[in-house]
Amino acid sequence: MEFFTSVKPTFYKSGEHHIDSSRIDSDALYVLNVLHNAGHTAYLVGGGVRDLLSGIKPKDFDISTSATPQEIKDIFRRKCLLIGRRFRLAHIRFGASKFIEVATFRSGSHLGPDKLIVRDNEWGTEEEDVLRRDFTINGLFYDPHDDTLIDYVGGCEDITKKVLRSIGDPVIRFKQDPVRMIRLLKFQSRFGYAIDAEASEALECCRDEITKSSQARLLEEFYKMLESGSSASFFRLMFDAGFLDILLPAIAKNIRSDASGSLFSYLEAADALVTQSQGPCPDRAILASCIFFPLVNTAISSSSDVSTLSFGDIMEITRDVIGNVSATSFFNFPRRLLHMASFIIHTQYRFTPISDVHFRYSRLLRHEEFHLALVFLKLRTLIDGDIIKAYSLWQRRWDNTDKSHIPVKKTSTQRPRRRRRPR
Numbered sequence: 001m002e003f004f005t006s007v008k009p010t011f012y013k014s015g016e017h018h019i020d021s022s023r024i025d026s027d028a029l030y031v032l033n034v035l036h037n038a039g040h041t042a043y044l045v046g047g048g049v050r051d052l053l054s055g056i057k058p059k060d061f062d063i064s065t066s067a068t069p070q071e072i073k074d075i076f077r078r079k080c081l082l083i084g085r086r087f088r089l090a091h092i093r094f095g096a097s098k099f100i101e102v103a104t105f106r107s108g109s110h111l112g113p114d115k116l117i118v119r120d121n122e123w124g125t126e127e128e129d130v131l132r133r134d135f136t137i138n139g140l141f142y143d144p145h146d147d148t149l150i151d152y153v154g155g156c157e158d159i160t161k162k163v164l165r166s167i168g169d170p171v172i173r174f175k176q177d178p179v180r181m182i183r184l185l186k187f188q189s190r191f192g193y194a195i196d197a198e199a200s201e202a203l204e205c206c207r208d209e210i211t212k213s214s215q216a217r218l219l220e221e222f223y224k225m226l227e228s229g230s231s232a233s234f235f236r237l238m239f240d241a242g243f244l245d246i247l248l249p250a251i252a253k254n255i256r257s258d259a260s261g262s263l264f265s266y267l268e269a270a271d272a273l274v275t276q277s278q279g280p281c282p283d284r285a286i287l288a289s290c291i292f293f294p295l296v297n298t299a300i301s302s303s304s305d306v307s308t309l310s311f312g313d314i315m316e317i318t319r320d321v322i323g324n325v326s327a328t329s330f331f332n333f334p335r336r337l338l339h340m341a342s343f344i345i346h347t348q349y350r351f352t353p354i355s356d357v358h359f360r361y362s363r364l365l366r367h368e369e370f371h372l373a374l375v376f377l378k379l380r381t382l383i384d385g386d387i388i389k390a391y392s393l394w395q396r397r398w399d400n401t402d403k404s405h406i407p408v409k410k411t412s413t414q415r416p417r418r419r420r421r422p423r
Helices: 026-037 047-054 069-079 126-131 155-161 170-176 179-191 197-205 207-212 215-226 231-240 243-247 249-257 262-276 284-301 311-328 335-351 361-365 370-381 385-399
Strands: 010-012 042-045 062-065 080-083 089-094 098-104 140-143 148-151
Touching: 026 042, 026 062, 026 069, 026 089, 026 098, 042 047, 047 140, 047 155, 069 080, 069 089, 069 098, 148 155, 170 179, 170 197, 179 197, 179 207, 179 215, 179 231, 179 243, 197 207, 207 243, 215 231, 215 284, 231 243, 231 249, 231 262, 231 284, 243 249, 249 262, 249 284, 249 311, 262 284, 262 370, 284 311, 284 335, 284 370, 311 335, 335 361, 335 370, 335 385, 361 385, 370 385
Parallel strands: 062 098
Antiparallel strands: 010 148, 042 062, 042 140, 080 089, 089 098, 140 148
């Protein structure tokens, strides 16, 4: 399999690269050491190396190794969970919610007549494993034992030059996995890198291939970008490249018709909220509301007589708008997220009513999802300073509310626990 013209690696020893090994997660180092001591080759790979080289704190530390999944299982035993069918991976667990992902070197040599990979669980060498990855900036290995950076594809130079380049022919690579096109735009929005000419041309000619992607994978990329702090630039790139017309046509239509660009204003506010957050990322329902709320606002504003709209009318408009976005999108939003986003949005018209409406606000304060709506109101203050007074009022009411009787529900980010099948 020749995806790249040269496979001779370049080794950057200590002092020849800018990776600070003290920033590597201690549990990732533990996994690397255990595999190394068991006689296997093991490297830190992908985005973790890219971020360390760029001076960014990595979110994930993934590992590639010469050990097969079963050998990894035998080494780590109960700490190891093998997952996946198409991609057999090992998760080394640390506590209830943390794991380090470990993958075996793959060959990617089994190609069909159209050069698409037909079998994935064929183990290979580290060289073959690099050549099946997506972009050169993600094709780097780092060995902390001797502080060596290993580069088969010129990724180190591309990071220095801030260039996004495909490993191999981008047309073939995008057809093999169309989600790579979305990832290309994701990296451009996050890092501000330029896309090289060959990949840019392939992005345009392969655009319609995106409908062959897994809906679940695309939805997860969508979530990740809302949580990235660079969602506004990502959506602009998606719109300019024509992907929003395919994946989220209702959103694309709103962007095209709204000269004020309010949707981007809300995404910029979401990015600011994510960046300023000291704890966990804001709930996904809050972030998703940033793309729904401008559409609801437009629908309400275009009503024949806005002042006569009842709160029931506003709730119905909200459900219709969100339902239309969901029905026309390529991927399926979870029903729970849509329900929560609907509540968050129509509650904004309680916080800042369009007419003098009296209601029992104490009942609203006891709603299990009230705090999510309040966070979204805070987000709106970043766009419209006139509602800061309303936010302060509702925040005081919330602070003075007895929360002991408010039911606690799972957030939209949490996944329901699967029931075990009876044996």
